[in-house]
Amino acid sequence: MTCNAFTFQTLHPDTIMDALFAQGIRVDSGLTALNSYENRVYQFQDENRRRYVVKFYRPERWSAAQILEEHEFALDLQRDDVPVAAPLAFNHQTLLTHQGFYFAVFPSVGGRQFEADNLDQMEWVGRYLGRLHQTGSKKRFTHRPDIGVKEYLIEPRQLFETTTLIPASLKEAFLSAVDKLIDAVMEQWHSRFNLLRLHGDCHAGNILWRDGPMFVDLDDARNGPAVQDLWMLLHGDKAEQRMQLEMIVEAYEEFCEFNRTELGLIEPLRAMRQVYYLAWLIRRWDDPAFPKNFPWLCSEDQWRRQTSIFLNQVNVLQEPPLALTPMY
Structure with a gap:
């Protein structure tokens, strides 16, 4: 793929319309862009007033085999009556191609935002996460990676050292904070958990509410510890x-046992997400959407603030981890 393809500069509305028409779908409403920086996602209505979402995957991020594992997981969940947005099949294929792009079509599920402060909704989400992990534990991804320190810490640290987005006058202090954070995570990280297929990015924005939770966007699905899908809530x-x-664990355990040794991974996982997110922004900086939507990344104040955030997380990692009431 060329750099232009990588940054979606060749993905025009006519290209999207043609891709859908090739699958027998006539767009009648125009295309409404949905909030997604990693991929390009559009909602539309066809000539029969059926509503869909089409997702064009960012080139060179996932292989076809890795995307198909995402689709297979979603369909496994759907078969087990776990509410999730799963791709539609065309000629028995969920992964489609057009002009070098991978894409998939989903039904538009709708719903209102999950209310993170609503304890009743939180309990429902815990229950359905137990069911999601019950399905996720039946087998592992073989093509998608595991959540681990190499991808989330070591590789970003190498990127930070070479990027020109960090002001030279602040880079030494920033890298020192990163190194302290990595050391603090490594002291707490352990592998005393069972790997299972996860949602991977289970925050409130990826849960819709429609008489119960509906999980959307499995784009970050990976193998990892169950607590990864709990702590962001x-x-x-x-x-x-x-x-x-x-509340979440009590509801979760109606369907799936929770390994309490994973509680010690909550703050390491938070630190890994902080580092990985920042590296993700740097990696995507050639995409015009990123300088437009994240202009603060070029600010010296931002890098001073990020250094402070990392050092504060080092202190948090040195505190006792979150714990549940002991079971007797």
Whole structure:
């Protein structure tokens, strides 16, 4: 793929319309862009007033085999009655191609935003996460990677060292903070968990509410510890997070046993996400959408602030991890 293809500069509305028409879908409503930076996602209505979402995958991110594993996981969940947005098949194929792009078509599921402060909704989500992991534990991804320190810490650290987006006058202090954070994570990281297929990016924005939760966007699905799909739902101070975690785990365990040794991975996983997110922005900087939507990445104040965030997370990692009420 060329750089232009990588940054979606060759993906025009006519290209999208032609790709859909080739699958027998006539777009009648125009294309409404949905919030997605990694891929290009559009909602539309066909001539029969059926609503769909089409997702064009960013070239060179996932291989065809890796995307198909995402689709297979979604279909496995759907068969097990786990509410998830799963791709539609055309001539028995869910992964489609057009002019070098991979894409997939989904039904438009709709729904309102999951309310993270609604404890009743939180309990429902915990219950359905148990069911999601019950399905996820039946087998592992073979082409998609595992969540681990190499991809989330070591490789980003190498990128930080070479990027020109970090001001030279601030780079030494920033890299020092990254190194301290990596050391703190490595002290806490362990592998005393069972790998299973995860949603991978299970935050409130990827859950819709329609008489119960609906999970969307499995683009970051990976193998990893179950707690990865729980910790991003926690918010507030430690007492509030503990109460939320108690509720989620109690509901979760109606369907799937939760390994409590994974609680010690919550803050390491948070640190890994912080580092990985920043590296992701740098890697995507050649895509015109990123300088437009993240202009603060070029600010010196941003890099000073990021250095402070990493050092604060080092302190958090040195505190006792979040714990549940002991079972007797």
